[in-house]
Amino acid sequence: MDKKTEPRLLALEETVAHLSRVTDDLSEVIARQDRIIDRISKRLQMLVEAEAQRQADDSGTIPLADQRPPHY
Template identity: 45%
Template sequence: MSTQIDIEEKLSHLIRTVDDLSDVVARQEREIAVLTRQVMRLTERAEADAEGSVTLTDQRPPHY
């Protein structure tokens, strides 16, 4: 019987570990979604700023 108890204890620990890992993955998924939205907003802002700016490579240096 001792073996069955050991197996049940190990199974219990494994179930708890899987539940903990599931929580971690869910939290990371939410964080990734937030970060993805932030990156998209920053990219859109950078693109909008770039559209209104003058490209310096097309200008002559001031010493000419």
């Protein structure tokens, strides 16, 4: 290698190493967020089902979530 190419090559290698680390970090963040979203979605579904059951038990009518809005 000549003296002009070596510093550029080192700079490129540093940039690639930095980008590789950032990519790995972001991948971990996305995986963690995916797990959190799955857990929240399951909890939300359980709450919706529990509320529908509560409404059905209380009134014996169609749960509010399943009723048509009054403007229909």
